[in-house]
Amino acid sequence: MAGVAVLMAVLLSSVWGRGLGSLAAAGEPLGGMSPVGGGVSLVAEELLWDRLVVGPLAASQGGVGGGGGGSAPSWRLSWSLASAPPLLEELAVDESCRELLRDFANSCASLVDCALKNARPVRLCEDCIPQFHNFWGNFDNISKSSGNISCSTQLLRSDRLQLVLKLYRFLQEIWSKSNCDACLNESKTELSADSLIFKKMLNNSLNCFEQYSSDHPNHNGQPSNLSILCTNCKESYKNLTAWYNKMQKNQNLCIDIEDAMNLTRQLWSKTYNCTVPCSDTIPVIAVSVFLLFLPVIFYLSSFLHSEQKKWKLIQPKRLKTYSSVLNIQDQSSCSSAIT
Template identity: 45%
Template sequence: MMCVSALIISFLLLCEFSMGMGSLVVDDAQSSDTSDLMARSVWAEQLSLSLLPPYSSPDHQVDPNMCIQLLHEFANNSGALSNCLAGMAWPVRVCQHCYKEYAQLKATMNKIVTPMQNSSTLSCGTTLLRSDRVQVIVALSNFYDDVWIDSKCASCLNMNHTSVLDSTASFMKTFDELMQCFNITKGSTVPDQHGNFSHVCQMCNVTYKNLSDQYTNLEHGNYLCIDLEDAMNSTRILWSRVFNCTLPCTDTIPVIAVSVFILFLPAIFYFSTYLHSDQRKRKLILPKRLKSNANLAHIQDKSN
């Protein structure tokens, strides 16, 4: 019975479509016919959503208006997120500026798969997510999830993903201070061949060290996302390759002391071995006969 009803409705849709095409050919100059054709197309889409026998029952019906509204909402959120990701691709700032668009997209997906509360209406998940072979909405959602996970954006956001962590904001503030010190925007700083003796290396050394220390602490705490990694990589390239600067090592004196100790360790070993050897304890022992003759001669000298 359901198949017969579907065939009848399909025939009616075909007739309506043919009538619309006929009126469009007769009066092609009128824009109202085009509007009527679009209205019929929307009506046909709504009707097709309500005629899914495997997913509906007399007590539970899929509301086509709600599903189409959620579909348009997902399309708008997807477009906003794509625009944000592309706009923040270089320099990479996707985690700091696109978390709101990503949260809105995930909220729309949650509404698609979740039934409405206090209602007998089914969710639109089966209709919108698994009604076609390609599963466009699922593929798009998985793509955005993969980009977000690969970027490790959750490491730079709070638990609810509603704001940036204070550590991330502090790092980016120090990064902006260092870029201002480099004077990249004005382009007045020209790299020279003096290395650490240049004006840039001398003036920006403290800020660069502070930024490097913050990055190390964030790395140990697993608070790094693609934004911070890209910022630090670009900073290191500017510091070492463009301005020919190096960060002085604070452990130079201990390293030299240990090296000298290791260098003289063999000499100390051989010297201590010599001091504790039997050669130093040797004494000259005269033979007994020679000693008695010597005593006899001594006695004779005294008697004389």
């Protein structure tokens, strides 16, 4: 909706300017120009309205109302009523509420201006704090009732569109999605202590990048010896990364810090082609090798320390009984032979 409104405003401004230019080129009297701000007089506005709106509409409806000539006064009357309706303004909004509406409109314009100027790189949470507080304060003034007059009813819920309320929710959503509360202090007036430390570390890293990239530039403006920059700025970049990871773990990141860290990482890895070697590489390799050979060690030790089972021949009970009977018979035969 906002994009459509802006587009319509640009188109109307362009058409209006071209229309005035065509009138001036044709030698038509414009009724004088305002000396302040280049405004157009009422005569010029009516003449341009007849040229751009009333004329084409009358021509398109030439068969109605006697060739379309009688439609011009009603169109001009409608334009005059739409441009200055004081009775409708007094009926719709009380004067005290209208003053609050003006203040809120100014605060919204100031906030949007600040947000767009700090869109890239993102500095919304840090540089637009006063504008947000002014925006919240003016909306609170509208929400509160003043005596017997409820400005909240007149300005927020008196029509189907509810433009003031929708605009407030839109700008408030920008603040919420930016997660600005995470990197501000409790009063939401300035950066928190952790955010200030991150900002200091960020400046140290960027100053180091700038120093060593300007000491050895080549014809493209980039450092000719990247190893010097990577070596001398490695410590500050590692400290910055460690502090950022700590803030991320504690959920203290807002869009300003996230965007700053992303841009710094792009400088480090893509622009300067630097890398930070992992300090845990050797322990990780050692543990991996140990786990790889652990099954081999287990089976080898089991084979060496296990006792070999010996096979034992077990005679059946029937065979044992038969051998004992034979033994008795042999003994009896021997004794009879002796006698």
